[in-house]
Amino acid sequence: IVTYNAMVTGYAQRGFMDEALTLIKNMHQGGIKPDVITWTAALSGFARLGKQKEALRLFQEMEQSGVKSNSASWNAIIVGLTQHGHTMLAYDMFQEMQMAGTKPNVASWTALISGFAQQGHVATGQELLKQMKMSGMVPDVATWTALLAGHAREGCLEESLELFLQMQREGVRPDVIAWTALIGGYAKKGYHKDASSFLMEMKQRGVAPNVGTWNALIVGHASHGSVAEAMQLFTEMQQEGLKPNQYTWNAMILVLSHHGQFEEACIVFNIMQREGIKPDVVSWNTLIAGYCHRGRDKEAFEHFEQMKYEGLSPD
């Protein structure tokens, strides 16, 4: 069962759902009964792909086979809904989960709060946090960060900072992700000085910045700031021993495009490939949108064609 679960999880996480389902069938034939982990791994795969019908079907199949769902199974469904914009349906599921006798855990609350926060409904998220506390649950660093990030994305820096402080008053230590959410808010508004003081502070407090943290700093230089400073950060992160990832390269393309440096942006396409990272739809969209903003429709179209030629489908 352990081996099977590992394999089902592997396939499901990669979106190979046919393979995952075949494995479950094999388990049955081999006389091994899939457990709640097997089922949850599989239905979570469907949920992430936005195939809610199939996810729910597996959920029912699980219960019919006599395996009781737990909060993780419900959470997988809820996350699938929130990540595809169905926040209200996720909320309904959350209620249904309780009616079915499963108590939401911290992850359930966090998933729901994050869903609303990502849709720009931060106030609802705040309200849910209050309810969560009233129900006796204790928010952890992920819960706080979901809300904090919501405020940061809205550009409400005071609110995001206040949550950052509040979580600490309530005994929760910010981790690298919480710091990154905070820093990202400041960076995006062009408050680069504040962003880098926070970077220093997090280091002093023993939290090591990761690639995501640097990405947040770099991308701030798209709307406000300069290519030179972005390049400087890009170099610095590598001196710290961190390797640029897809987000980093795309951020660099964005910064260059925003500043009209399209030739350089195209060079970045080549370099990233040489470094083993393929430009994705986001990379191309960024470049094409950059051309469009400057009225360079011809080049936008040429790159649109080239993207298709490279085997990527426009979204």
Added chain:
RNA sequence: CUACGGACUUA
């Protein structure tokens, strides 16, 4: 037991 939640890129 590689089951479920939070940050950073385009639109």
